[in-house]
Amino acid sequence: KAGVTQTPRYLIKTRGQQVTLSCSPISGHRSVSWYQQTPGQGLQFLFEYFSETQRNKGNFPGRFSGRQFSNSRSEMNVSTLELGDSALYLCASSTWDSSYEQYFGPGTRLTVT
Amino acid sequence: KQEVTQIPAALSVPEGENLVLNCSFTDSAIYNLQWFRQDPGKGLTSLLLIQSSQREQTSGRLNASLDKSSGRSTLYIAASQPGDSATYLCAVRVTQGGSEKLVFGKGMKLTVNP
Numbered sequence: 001k002a003g004v005t006q007t008p009r010y011l012i013k014t015r016g017q018q019v020t021l022s023c024s025p026i027s028g029h030r031s032v033s034w035y036q037q038t039p040g041q042g043l044q045f046l047f048e049y050f051s052e053t054q055r056n057k058g059n060f061p062g063r064f065s066g067r068q069f070s071n072s073r074s075e076m077n078v079s080t081l082e083l084g085d086s087a088l089y090l091c092a093s094s095t096w097d098s099s100y101e102q103y104f105g106p107g108t109r110l111t112v113t
Numbered sequence: 114k115q116e117v118t119q120i121p122a123a124l125s126v127p128e129g130e131n132l133v134l135n136c137s138f139t140d141s142a143i144y145n146l147q148w149f150r151q152d153p154g155k156g157l158t159s160l161l162l163i164q165s166s167q168r169e170q171t172s173g174r175l176n177a178s179l180d181k182s183s184g185r186s187t188l189y190i191a192a193s194q195p196g197d198s199a200t201y202l203c204a205v206r207v208t209q210g211g212s213e214k215l216v217f218g219k220g221m222k223l224t225v226n227p
Contacts, residue, residue, distance in 0.1 A: 045214040045215060057212050100145060103159055
């Protein structure tokens with residue numbers, strides 16, 4: 001069974017630009033979550049989608065948004081990039097049941113210059 | 114607000130030692146606790162998941178326990194190997210601010226020396 005895939009793996013953007021990251025979950029998984037990982041703050045939850053609806057949300061500004069498609073693939077968008085947005089962005093998928101075991105992808109390394 | 118702590122932040126041991134990694138959390142109202150490992154520059158690999166109603170889970174050389182009342186979990190690694198070198202993170206699934214989410218510790222960097 002293929003794991004969670006994320007594209008692109010690396011990205012360099014300039015302040016003020018916007019960026020879209022993509023995540024394909026494990027086959028059969030309908031929940032997708034996004035996390036930001038930085039050396040200072042560690043791993044922080046951004047949002048979770050299930051059945052094309054945002055079900056849970058972390059404490060990030062509105063510049064961070066996401067969506068989920070009918071095939072469970074998800075995209076995350078960051079508008080008006082800031083230097084502090086440089087991070088590893090991780091996507092995780094899970095079944096929407098009582099276990100909520102999360103399976104992570106390899107991440108997208110975003111560098112904002 | 115739920116906080117997850119992992120102490121120490123780093124550990125270096127010789128190969129073959131049995132290890133205990135600690136994780137503590139401030140609020141016992143958790144749905145589950147999950148242990149992960151992360152290799153440098155990579156994503157997270159799920160090691161073990163313990164539901165709030167369970168006391169422990171085992172997988173190969175790994176054993177994780179959960180004591181909700183004291184807000185603690187331990188990950189036991191038997192007969193450590195150089196390939197176990199990685200950062201180990203624990204996370205609890207909670208409801209916070211009206212949303213369910215995973216709250217992570219900062220991780221413990223393990224180095225197993227041959």
